Amino acid sequence: MLKDVQSLNDDRNLSIDKVGIKDILYPIVVKDKNKGKQHTVARIDMFVKLPHSFKGTHMSRFVEILNNYKADIDIRSFGNILDDMMGVLDSEVAGVEVRFPYFIEKKAPASGLPSLMDYECEYTGYATKNEKDFVTTVKVPVVSVCPCSKEISSAGAHNQRSYVKIKVRYNKMVWIEDLVNIAESSASAPIYSLLKREDEKYITETSYANPVFVEDIVRNIAEKLLKDDRITWFEVSSDNMESIHNHSAYALISRDKRKN
Template sequence: MEVPVVKLPDIQANKPQIPINLSRVGVTNVKKLVEVKRKDKRPIVLISTFDIFVDLPSHLKGANLSRNFEAVDEVLEKAINMPVYEIEQLCSDVAQSLLKRHEYASRAEVILKSEYVVKRESPSTKMECQEVVEIFAEAMAMRDDVENMAVKKLIGAEVIGMTACPCAQEIMRDNARKELEALGIDNVTVAEFLHRVPMATHNQRGRGIISIEVEGNDFVSLEKIIEIIENSMSSSVVELLKRSDEAMVVQRAHQNPKFVEDCVRTMAKNIVLGFTHLSDMAVVTIKQINEESIHRHNAFAERVATLGELRTEIAQE
Protein backbone atom coordinates (compact mmCIF):
# COMPACT_ATOMS: atom_id res chain seq x y z
CA MET A 1 0.00 0.00 0.00
CA GLU A 2 1.42 3.32 -1.03
CA VAL A 3 1.82 5.93 1.64
CA PRO A 4 0.12 9.14 0.50
CA VAL A 5 2.39 12.12 0.08
CA VAL A 6 1.34 14.89 2.42
CA LYS A 7 2.13 18.34 1.08
CA LEU A 8 3.11 20.58 3.98
CA PRO A 9 2.00 24.20 3.93
CA ASP A 10 4.62 26.74 2.82
CA ILE A 11 3.90 29.57 5.24
CA GLN A 12 6.84 31.64 3.97
CA ALA A 13 5.14 31.96 0.57
CA ASN A 14 2.07 33.63 2.04
CA LYS A 15 1.51 37.34 1.68
CA PRO A 16 2.54 39.27 4.82
CA GLN A 17 0.13 41.47 6.72
CA ILE A 18 2.46 44.43 6.15
CA PRO A 19 3.71 44.15 2.54
CA ILE A 20 7.05 45.97 2.49
CA ASN A 21 10.43 44.92 1.08
CA LEU A 22 13.17 43.82 3.47
CA SER A 23 16.81 44.62 2.68
CA ARG A 24 18.35 41.59 4.40
CA VAL A 25 16.86 38.36 5.70
CA GLY A 26 19.01 35.40 6.65
CA VAL A 27 21.04 33.63 9.27
CA THR A 28 24.08 34.68 11.29
CA ASN A 29 26.83 32.93 13.22
CA VAL A 30 26.89 29.77 11.10
CA LYS A 31 30.16 27.98 11.95
CA LYS A 32 31.96 25.89 9.33
CA LEU A 33 35.42 24.43 8.78
CA VAL A 34 37.05 25.91 5.67
CA GLU A 35 40.23 24.47 4.16
CA VAL A 36 42.24 27.04 2.24
CA LYS A 37 44.90 25.55 -0.01
CA ARG A 38 48.28 27.23 -0.63
CA LYS A 39 50.74 26.60 -3.40
CA ASP A 40 53.81 24.67 -2.18
CA LYS A 41 52.59 24.91 1.43
CA ARG A 42 50.35 22.96 3.73
CA PRO A 43 46.66 23.95 3.59
CA ILE A 44 45.18 26.15 6.32
CA VAL A 45 42.05 25.03 8.15
CA LEU A 46 39.92 27.92 9.37
CA ILE A 47 37.08 27.74 11.90
CA SER A 48 34.92 30.33 10.18
CA THR A 49 31.69 32.11 10.99
CA PHE A 50 29.27 32.93 8.17
CA ASP A 51 26.50 35.53 8.03
CA ILE A 52 24.22 34.87 5.05
CA PHE A 53 21.48 37.14 3.68
CA VAL A 54 19.12 37.69 0.77
CA ASP A 55 16.65 40.50 0.15
CA LEU A 56 12.95 39.72 0.49
CA PRO A 57 10.22 41.21 -1.72
CA SER A 58 7.03 42.61 -0.21
CA HIS A 59 4.74 39.81 -1.45
CA LEU A 60 6.49 37.06 0.61
CA LYS A 61 6.01 36.54 4.33
CA GLY A 62 9.44 34.96 4.87
CA ALA A 63 12.57 33.51 3.29
CA ASN A 64 13.28 29.79 3.23
CA LEU A 65 16.32 29.93 5.54
CA SER A 66 17.12 26.24 5.18
CA ARG A 67 18.22 27.03 1.61
CA ASN A 68 20.98 29.24 3.05
CA PHE A 69 22.47 26.28 4.90
CA GLU A 70 22.13 24.14 1.78
CA ALA A 71 24.03 26.72 -0.28
CA VAL A 72 26.94 26.88 2.17
CA ASP A 73 27.16 23.10 2.48
CA GLU A 74 26.97 22.65 -1.28
CA VAL A 75 29.87 24.99 -1.96
CA LEU A 76 32.03 23.67 0.87
CA GLU A 77 31.49 20.10 -0.31
CA LYS A 78 32.71 21.14 -3.75
CA ALA A 79 35.76 22.70 -2.10
CA ILE A 80 36.88 19.25 -0.95
CA ASN A 81 37.59 18.31 -4.56
CA MET A 82 38.31 21.76 -6.01
CA PRO A 83 41.12 23.82 -4.42
CA VAL A 84 40.03 27.02 -2.67
CA TYR A 85 42.81 29.60 -2.54
CA GLU A 86 40.75 32.71 -1.76
CA ILE A 87 38.16 33.04 1.00
CA GLU A 88 36.51 35.95 -0.83
CA GLN A 89 35.97 33.68 -3.84
CA LEU A 90 34.39 31.12 -1.53
CA CYS A 91 31.97 33.83 -0.34
CA SER A 92 31.27 34.72 -3.97
CA ASP A 93 30.43 31.11 -4.80
CA VAL A 94 28.05 30.89 -1.84
CA ALA A 95 26.37 34.19 -2.75
CA GLN A 96 25.76 33.09 -6.34
CA SER A 97 24.41 29.76 -5.13
CA LEU A 98 22.01 31.63 -2.83
CA LEU A 99 20.57 33.62 -5.75
CA LYS A 100 20.02 30.42 -7.71
CA ARG A 101 18.10 28.92 -4.81
CA HIS A 102 16.14 32.06 -3.87
CA GLU A 103 14.56 32.83 -7.23
CA TYR A 104 12.63 35.79 -5.78
CA ALA A 105 15.77 37.56 -4.48
CA SER A 106 17.70 40.20 -6.40
CA ARG A 107 20.67 40.36 -4.03
CA ALA A 108 22.60 37.90 -1.83
CA GLU A 109 25.30 38.74 0.70
CA VAL A 110 27.80 36.48 2.45
CA ILE A 111 30.17 37.54 5.24
CA LEU A 112 32.96 35.30 6.56
CA LYS A 113 35.02 35.96 9.68
CA SER A 114 37.84 33.85 11.07
CA GLU A 115 41.10 33.84 13.00
CA TYR A 116 44.27 33.36 10.99
CA VAL A 117 47.52 32.25 12.62
CA VAL A 118 50.79 33.69 11.29
CA LYS A 119 54.30 32.68 12.30
CA ARG A 120 56.54 35.39 13.69
CA GLU A 121 59.85 35.61 15.55
CA SER A 122 60.98 37.86 18.37
CA PRO A 123 63.19 40.72 17.15
CA SER A 124 66.33 40.03 19.21
CA THR A 125 66.43 36.40 20.32
CA LYS A 126 64.64 35.16 17.16
CA MET A 127 62.31 32.85 19.06
CA GLU A 128 59.49 31.52 16.90
CA CYS A 129 55.93 32.15 18.00
CA GLN A 130 52.42 32.38 16.62
CA GLU A 131 50.29 35.49 16.27
CA VAL A 132 46.53 35.54 15.71
CA VAL A 133 45.09 37.91 13.11
CA GLU A 134 41.39 38.57 12.51
CA ILE A 135 40.51 38.08 8.83
CA PHE A 136 37.24 38.62 7.00
CA ALA A 137 35.78 38.33 3.53
CA GLU A 138 32.52 39.38 1.94
CA ALA A 139 30.71 38.92 -1.34
CA MET A 140 27.56 40.44 -2.76
CA ALA A 141 25.87 38.89 -5.77
CA MET A 142 23.29 40.99 -7.65
CA ARG A 143 20.98 39.71 -10.32
CA ASP A 144 21.39 41.75 -13.53
CA ASP A 145 18.65 39.81 -15.28
CA VAL A 146 17.31 36.28 -15.27
CA GLU A 147 20.60 34.70 -16.39
CA ASN A 148 23.46 37.03 -15.35
CA MET A 149 24.85 37.99 -11.95
CA ALA A 150 27.25 40.75 -10.95
CA VAL A 151 29.51 39.97 -7.99
CA LYS A 152 31.59 42.21 -5.75
CA LYS A 153 34.18 40.65 -3.45
CA LEU A 154 35.96 42.05 -0.41
CA ILE A 155 38.83 40.78 1.71
CA GLY A 156 40.49 42.30 4.74
CA ALA A 157 42.27 41.87 8.05
CA GLU A 158 42.61 43.44 11.47
CA VAL A 159 46.06 43.41 13.09
CA ILE A 160 47.21 44.45 16.57
CA GLY A 161 50.29 46.64 16.98
CA MET A 162 51.51 49.53 19.12
CA THR A 163 52.00 53.25 18.66
CA ALA A 164 53.99 55.87 20.56
CA CYS A 165 52.55 59.38 20.89
CA PRO A 166 54.67 62.06 19.11
CA CYS A 167 53.13 64.96 21.07
CA ALA A 168 53.96 63.69 24.57
CA GLN A 169 57.40 62.61 23.35
CA GLU A 170 58.22 66.13 22.16
CA ILE A 171 57.24 67.49 25.59
CA MET A 172 59.54 64.94 27.28
CA ARG A 173 62.36 65.78 24.83
CA ASP A 174 62.05 69.47 25.69
CA ASN A 175 62.14 68.64 29.42
CA ALA A 176 65.25 66.48 28.93
CA ARG A 177 67.00 69.24 26.96
CA LYS A 178 66.39 71.75 29.76
CA GLU A 179 67.65 69.34 32.44
CA LEU A 180 70.81 68.52 30.46
CA GLU A 181 71.51 72.18 29.86
CA ALA A 182 71.01 72.88 33.58
CA LEU A 183 73.68 70.24 34.30
CA GLY A 184 76.10 72.19 32.13
CA ILE A 185 76.11 69.83 29.15
CA ASP A 186 77.06 71.63 25.93
CA ASN A 187 74.50 72.01 23.14
CA VAL A 188 76.29 69.69 20.72
CA THR A 189 76.35 66.84 23.23
CA VAL A 190 72.73 67.48 24.21
CA ALA A 191 71.64 67.29 20.56
CA GLU A 192 73.63 64.10 20.00
CA PHE A 193 72.17 62.48 23.12
CA LEU A 194 68.59 63.35 22.17
CA HIS A 195 69.22 61.97 18.68
CA ARG A 196 70.54 58.65 19.99
CA VAL A 197 68.16 58.03 22.91
CA PRO A 198 64.40 58.21 22.19
CA MET A 199 62.44 59.98 24.90
CA ALA A 200 59.61 58.52 26.93
CA THR A 201 56.02 58.91 25.80
CA HIS A 202 52.69 57.21 26.37
CA ASN A 203 51.76 54.24 24.20
CA GLN A 204 48.64 52.81 22.65
CA ARG A 205 47.62 49.35 21.59
CA GLY A 206 46.65 49.95 17.99
CA ARG A 207 44.26 48.04 15.76
CA GLY A 208 44.81 48.54 12.06
CA ILE A 209 42.13 47.42 9.62
CA ILE A 210 42.28 47.23 5.83
CA SER A 211 39.66 45.91 3.43
CA ILE A 212 39.81 45.95 -0.38
CA GLU A 213 36.74 45.43 -2.56
CA VAL A 214 37.22 44.27 -6.15
CA GLU A 215 35.17 43.03 -9.06
CA GLY A 216 36.01 40.19 -11.42
CA ASN A 217 39.05 37.98 -10.91
CA ASP A 218 41.48 40.50 -9.37
CA PHE A 219 43.62 38.76 -6.72
CA VAL A 220 44.26 40.48 -3.39
CA SER A 221 47.01 38.99 -1.24
CA LEU A 222 45.86 38.59 2.35
CA GLU A 223 49.47 38.23 3.51
CA LYS A 224 50.34 41.58 1.92
CA ILE A 225 47.41 43.28 3.67
CA ILE A 226 48.61 41.89 7.01
CA GLU A 227 52.19 43.02 6.32
CA ILE A 228 51.07 46.54 5.40
CA ILE A 229 49.06 46.90 8.62
CA GLU A 230 51.92 45.59 10.77
CA ASN A 231 54.36 48.06 9.22
CA SER A 232 52.05 51.05 9.54
CA MET A 233 52.33 51.48 13.32
CA SER A 234 55.23 52.48 15.55
CA SER A 235 56.07 48.80 16.07
CA SER A 236 54.60 45.38 15.61
CA VAL A 237 53.96 43.36 18.75
CA VAL A 238 55.08 39.82 19.53
CA GLU A 239 53.48 37.36 21.94
CA LEU A 240 56.75 35.84 23.22
CA LEU A 241 59.47 38.26 24.34
CA LYS A 242 62.65 38.01 26.38
CA ARG A 243 64.14 41.13 28.01
CA SER A 244 66.33 41.95 25.03
CA ASP A 245 63.29 41.58 22.77
CA GLU A 246 61.26 43.92 24.99
CA ALA A 247 64.02 46.50 24.85
CA MET A 248 64.14 46.32 21.06
CA VAL A 249 60.35 46.60 20.64
CA VAL A 250 60.14 49.58 23.00
CA GLN A 251 63.10 51.35 21.40
CA ARG A 252 61.80 50.71 17.90
CA ALA A 253 58.37 52.10 18.80
CA HIS A 254 59.78 55.23 20.46
CA GLN A 255 62.07 55.89 17.51
CA ASN A 256 59.01 55.80 15.25
CA PRO A 257 56.25 57.78 17.03
CA LYS A 258 52.94 58.02 15.15
CA PHE A 259 49.55 59.60 15.52
CA VAL A 260 46.47 57.57 14.60
CA GLU A 261 46.25 59.68 11.43
CA ASP A 262 49.85 58.80 10.50
CA CYS A 263 49.00 55.09 10.59
CA VAL A 264 46.11 55.45 8.14
CA ARG A 265 48.18 57.57 5.76
CA THR A 266 51.07 55.09 5.92
CA MET A 267 48.71 52.22 5.10
CA ALA A 268 47.23 54.18 2.19
CA LYS A 269 50.65 54.83 0.67
CA ASN A 270 51.77 51.22 1.04
CA ILE A 271 48.51 49.95 -0.50
CA VAL A 272 49.20 52.11 -3.55
CA LEU A 273 52.77 50.77 -3.75
CA GLY A 274 51.84 47.16 -3.03
CA PHE A 275 48.76 46.65 -5.22
CA THR A 276 49.79 48.14 -8.55
CA HIS A 277 47.95 45.39 -10.45
CA LEU A 278 44.51 46.33 -9.10
CA SER A 279 42.03 48.50 -10.97
CA ASP A 280 41.54 52.17 -10.12
CA MET A 281 37.94 51.23 -9.25
CA ALA A 282 38.92 48.93 -6.36
CA VAL A 283 37.45 50.35 -3.14
CA VAL A 284 39.80 50.60 -0.17
CA THR A 285 38.73 51.06 3.45
CA ILE A 286 41.46 51.86 5.99
CA LYS A 287 40.89 52.25 9.74
CA GLN A 288 43.11 52.73 12.75
CA ILE A 289 41.85 52.52 16.34
CA ASN A 290 44.29 53.38 19.14
CA GLU A 291 43.37 52.40 22.69
CA GLU A 292 44.80 55.25 24.74
CA SER A 293 46.81 54.55 27.88
CA ILE A 294 46.42 57.96 29.60
CA HIS A 295 42.86 58.71 28.43
CA ARG A 296 39.58 56.84 28.78
CA HIS A 297 38.75 57.34 25.12
CA ASN A 298 40.18 55.77 21.97
CA ALA A 299 41.63 57.62 18.99
CA PHE A 300 40.18 56.82 15.56
CA ALA A 301 40.99 57.62 11.93
CA GLU A 302 39.57 56.29 8.66
CA ARG A 303 39.83 56.69 4.90
CA VAL A 304 37.46 55.21 2.33
CA ALA A 305 38.44 55.78 -1.30
CA THR A 306 38.94 54.12 -4.64
CA LEU A 307 42.46 53.00 -5.39
CA GLY A 308 42.50 55.51 -8.24
CA GLU A 309 41.80 58.38 -5.83
CA LEU A 310 44.60 57.26 -3.54
CA ARG A 311 47.01 56.93 -6.47
CA THR A 312 46.26 60.50 -7.54
CA GLU A 313 46.81 61.89 -4.05
CA ILE A 314 50.01 59.92 -3.41
CA ALA A 315 51.43 61.03 -6.78
CA GLN A 316 51.17 64.65 -5.62
CA GLU A 317 53.61 64.12 -2.73
Protein backbone atom coordinates in the same frame (compact mmCIF):
# COMPACT_ATOMS: atom_id res chain seq x y z
CA MET B 1 2.49 16.87 1.82
CA LEU B 2 3.32 19.41 4.52
CA LYS B 3 2.15 22.94 3.94
CA ASP B 4 4.89 25.41 2.89
CA VAL B 5 3.95 28.48 4.93
CA GLN B 6 6.95 30.54 3.83
CA SER B 7 5.84 30.40 0.20
CA LEU B 8 2.42 31.85 0.93
CA ASN B 9 1.64 35.35 -0.33
CA ASP B 10 2.00 38.36 1.95
CA ASP B 11 -0.41 41.24 1.38
CA ARG B 12 1.48 44.02 3.22
CA ASN B 13 3.42 44.96 0.06
CA LEU B 14 6.73 45.34 1.96
CA SER B 15 9.92 43.77 0.68
CA ILE B 16 12.61 42.93 3.26
CA ASP B 17 16.13 44.20 2.56
CA LYS B 18 17.94 41.40 4.40
CA VAL B 19 16.65 38.10 5.75
CA GLY B 20 18.70 35.02 6.53
CA ILE B 21 20.93 33.44 9.16
CA LYS B 22 23.65 34.94 11.37
CA ASP B 23 26.60 33.64 13.36
CA ILE B 24 26.64 30.07 12.13
CA LEU B 25 29.98 28.45 13.00
CA TYR B 26 31.46 26.66 10.02
CA PRO B 27 34.86 25.28 8.93
CA ILE B 28 36.45 27.06 5.99
CA VAL B 29 39.70 26.99 4.05
CA VAL B 30 41.68 30.21 3.54
CA LYS B 31 44.50 30.70 1.05
CA ASP B 32 47.79 30.86 2.96
CA LYS B 33 50.70 32.65 1.28
CA ASN B 34 53.35 30.38 2.80
CA LYS B 35 51.57 27.04 3.26
CA GLY B 36 49.06 27.05 0.44
CA LYS B 37 45.96 26.82 2.59
CA GLN B 38 44.89 27.21 6.20
CA HIS B 39 41.93 25.58 7.92
CA THR B 40 40.01 27.76 10.34
CA VAL B 41 36.51 28.17 11.78
CA ALA B 42 34.36 31.11 10.73
CA ARG B 43 31.20 32.83 11.85
CA ILE B 44 29.06 33.27 8.78
CA ASP B 45 26.09 35.53 8.00
CA MET B 46 24.00 34.79 4.90
CA PHE B 47 21.08 36.82 3.66
CA VAL B 48 18.92 37.58 0.65
CA LYS B 49 16.39 40.23 -0.24
CA LEU B 50 12.85 38.95 0.22
CA PRO B 51 10.29 40.06 -2.39
CA HIS B 52 7.18 41.77 -1.04
CA SER B 53 4.93 38.93 -2.19
CA PHE B 54 6.70 36.21 -0.14
CA LYS B 55 5.67 35.60 3.45
CA GLY B 56 9.10 34.28 4.41
CA THR B 57 12.38 32.79 3.21
CA HIS B 58 13.48 29.19 3.65
CA MET B 59 16.10 29.37 6.41
CA SER B 60 17.15 25.74 6.06
CA ARG B 61 18.26 26.33 2.49
CA PHE B 62 21.06 28.66 3.61
CA VAL B 63 22.62 25.83 5.58
CA GLU B 64 22.03 23.39 2.73
CA ILE B 65 24.00 25.67 0.42
CA LEU B 66 26.87 25.81 2.93
CA ASN B 67 26.80 22.02 3.21
CA ASN B 68 27.10 21.69 -0.56
CA TYR B 69 30.49 23.41 -0.38
CA LYS B 70 31.68 21.84 2.89
CA ALA B 71 35.37 22.69 3.37
CA ASP B 72 35.60 24.38 -0.05
CA ILE B 73 34.29 27.67 1.32
CA ASP B 74 36.83 30.35 0.48
CA ILE B 75 37.04 33.66 -1.35
CA ARG B 76 37.20 31.81 -4.70
CA SER B 77 33.89 30.03 -4.12
CA PHE B 78 32.03 33.16 -3.00
CA GLY B 79 30.67 33.89 -6.45
CA ASN B 80 29.17 30.41 -6.79
CA ILE B 81 27.69 30.54 -3.30
CA LEU B 82 26.02 33.87 -4.05
CA ASP B 83 24.64 32.56 -7.35
CA ASP B 84 23.24 29.50 -5.57
CA MET B 85 21.61 31.68 -2.92
CA MET B 86 19.86 33.85 -5.49
CA GLY B 87 18.73 30.81 -7.47
CA VAL B 88 17.63 28.51 -4.66
CA LEU B 89 16.00 31.29 -2.63
CA ASP B 90 14.49 33.08 -5.63
CA SER B 91 16.02 36.46 -4.82
CA GLU B 92 17.63 39.25 -6.83
CA VAL B 93 20.12 40.14 -4.07
CA ALA B 94 22.36 37.94 -1.89
CA GLY B 95 25.13 38.53 0.61
CA VAL B 96 27.65 36.52 2.61
CA GLU B 97 29.83 37.77 5.47
CA VAL B 98 32.55 35.46 6.79
CA ARG B 99 34.53 36.38 9.92
CA PHE B 100 37.44 34.20 10.99
CA PRO B 101 40.76 34.13 12.87
CA TYR B 102 43.83 33.78 10.67
CA PHE B 103 47.18 32.68 12.07
CA ILE B 104 50.64 33.74 10.92
CA GLU B 105 53.87 32.36 12.33
CA LYS B 106 56.18 35.20 13.31
CA LYS B 107 59.71 35.09 14.65
CA ALA B 108 60.59 37.30 17.60
CA PRO B 109 62.81 40.17 16.40
CA ALA B 110 65.91 39.42 18.52
CA SER B 111 65.70 35.83 19.77
CA GLY B 112 64.15 34.50 16.58
CA LEU B 113 61.75 32.30 18.53
CA PRO B 114 58.66 31.43 16.44
CA SER B 115 55.07 31.80 17.65
CA LEU B 116 51.63 32.08 16.11
CA MET B 117 49.90 35.45 15.95
CA ASP B 118 46.17 35.65 15.32
CA TYR B 119 44.45 38.30 13.20
CA GLU B 120 40.74 39.04 12.82
CA CYS B 121 39.74 38.79 9.16
CA GLU B 122 36.56 39.05 7.14
CA TYR B 123 35.46 38.22 3.62
CA THR B 124 32.25 39.87 2.42
CA GLY B 125 30.45 39.24 -0.83
CA TYR B 126 27.32 40.81 -2.30
CA ALA B 127 25.61 39.98 -5.56
CA THR B 128 22.75 41.06 -7.78
CA LYS B 129 21.74 39.62 -11.12
CA ASN B 130 24.14 42.03 -12.84
CA GLU B 131 27.17 42.42 -10.58
CA LYS B 132 29.18 41.04 -7.68
CA ASP B 133 31.23 42.85 -5.07
CA PHE B 134 33.90 41.40 -2.76
CA VAL B 135 35.81 43.00 0.12
CA THR B 136 38.62 41.60 2.26
CA THR B 137 39.10 43.05 5.75
CA VAL B 138 42.04 42.52 8.11
CA LYS B 139 42.35 43.87 11.66
CA VAL B 140 45.95 44.20 12.87
CA PRO B 141 47.11 45.13 16.39
CA VAL B 142 50.25 47.30 16.47
CA VAL B 143 52.24 49.48 18.87
CA SER B 144 52.12 53.27 18.61
CA VAL B 145 54.31 55.74 20.50
CA CYS B 146 53.12 59.35 20.74
CA PRO B 147 55.50 61.79 18.97
CA CYS B 148 54.30 64.72 21.09
CA SER B 149 54.88 62.84 24.34
CA LYS B 150 58.39 61.90 23.23
CA GLU B 151 59.20 65.45 22.18
CA ILE B 152 58.15 67.16 25.42
CA SER B 153 59.27 64.54 27.94
CA SER B 154 62.77 64.19 29.33
CA ALA B 155 62.19 60.50 30.09
CA GLY B 156 60.07 58.16 27.99
CA ALA B 157 56.82 58.62 26.09
CA HIS B 158 53.35 57.18 26.37
CA ASN B 159 52.55 54.29 24.07
CA GLN B 160 49.59 52.02 23.45
CA ARG B 161 48.17 49.20 21.44
CA SER B 162 46.47 50.37 18.27
CA TYR B 163 44.08 48.44 16.07
CA VAL B 164 44.47 48.98 12.35
CA LYS B 165 41.66 47.87 10.06
CA ILE B 166 42.28 47.58 6.33
CA LYS B 167 39.46 46.92 3.85
CA VAL B 168 40.28 46.36 0.18
CA ARG B 169 38.71 45.60 -3.16
CA TYR B 170 41.16 44.27 -5.73
CA ASN B 171 41.57 42.96 -9.27
CA LYS B 172 44.34 40.46 -8.44
CA MET B 173 44.95 38.31 -5.39
CA VAL B 174 45.94 40.28 -2.28
CA TRP B 175 47.24 38.05 0.50
CA ILE B 176 46.22 38.55 4.10
CA GLU B 177 49.92 38.48 4.91
CA ASP B 178 50.51 41.44 2.57
CA LEU B 179 47.95 43.57 4.39
CA VAL B 180 49.33 42.56 7.79
CA ASN B 181 52.85 43.54 6.72
CA ILE B 182 51.64 46.90 5.43
CA ALA B 183 49.89 47.65 8.72
CA GLU B 184 52.77 46.55 10.94
CA SER B 185 55.40 48.44 8.95
CA SER B 186 53.33 51.64 9.20
CA ALA B 187 53.22 51.80 13.01
CA SER B 188 55.86 52.21 15.69
CA ALA B 189 56.36 48.45 16.04
CA PRO B 190 54.59 45.13 15.43
CA ILE B 191 53.06 42.98 18.16
CA TYR B 192 54.16 39.41 18.89
CA SER B 193 52.70 36.54 20.91
CA LEU B 194 56.08 35.51 22.33
CA LEU B 195 58.86 37.89 23.41
CA LYS B 196 61.92 37.15 25.55
CA ARG B 197 63.83 39.90 27.35
CA GLU B 198 66.05 40.70 24.39
CA ASP B 199 62.96 40.93 22.18
CA GLU B 200 61.17 43.21 24.63
CA LYS B 201 64.22 45.48 24.67
CA TYR B 202 64.26 45.53 20.87
CA ILE B 203 60.54 46.36 20.58
CA THR B 204 60.74 49.06 23.25
CA GLU B 205 63.69 50.78 21.61
CA THR B 206 62.37 50.34 18.06
CA SER B 207 58.96 51.76 18.86
CA TYR B 208 60.50 54.71 20.74
CA ALA B 209 62.64 55.48 17.69
CA ASN B 210 59.56 55.41 15.42
CA PRO B 211 56.81 57.49 17.06
CA VAL B 212 53.56 57.91 15.10
CA PHE B 213 50.28 59.72 15.58
CA VAL B 214 47.08 57.95 14.61
CA GLU B 215 47.08 60.24 11.55
CA ASP B 216 50.55 59.00 10.60
CA ILE B 217 49.46 55.37 10.73
CA VAL B 218 46.57 55.73 8.29
CA ARG B 219 48.57 57.99 5.97
CA ASN B 220 51.51 55.58 5.93
CA ILE B 221 49.20 52.71 5.02
CA ALA B 222 47.19 54.69 2.47
CA GLU B 223 50.39 55.74 0.72
CA LYS B 224 51.36 52.09 0.24
CA LEU B 225 47.89 51.00 -0.87
CA LEU B 226 47.73 53.79 -3.46
CA LYS B 227 50.93 52.43 -5.03
CA ASP B 228 49.63 48.84 -5.18
CA ASP B 229 48.08 48.26 -8.62
CA ARG B 230 46.18 45.19 -7.41
CA ILE B 231 44.01 47.29 -5.11
CA THR B 232 41.10 49.20 -6.67
CA TRP B 233 39.50 50.57 -3.48
CA PHE B 234 40.48 50.74 0.16
CA GLU B 235 39.42 51.99 3.55
CA VAL B 236 42.00 52.12 6.32
CA SER B 237 41.37 53.13 9.92
CA SER B 238 43.30 53.11 13.16
CA ASP B 239 41.90 53.04 16.68
CA ASN B 240 44.59 54.00 19.20
CA MET B 241 43.69 52.87 22.72
CA GLU B 242 45.25 55.84 24.50
CA SER B 243 47.14 54.80 27.64
CA ILE B 244 46.84 58.22 29.32
CA HIS B 245 43.18 58.83 28.44
CA ASN B 246 39.92 56.98 28.97
CA HIS B 247 39.12 57.35 25.29
CA SER B 248 40.76 56.34 22.03
CA ALA B 249 42.14 58.35 19.11
CA TYR B 250 40.79 57.52 15.65
CA ALA B 251 41.52 58.24 11.99
CA LEU B 252 40.22 56.92 8.66
CA ILE B 253 41.11 57.29 4.98
CA SER B 254 39.01 55.89 2.13
CA ARG B 255 39.89 56.04 -1.56
CA ASP B 256 38.30 54.64 -4.71
CA LYS B 257 41.11 54.26 -7.24
CA ARG B 258 38.62 53.25 -9.93
CA LYS B 259 37.48 56.88 -10.14
CA ASN B 260 40.94 58.23 -10.96
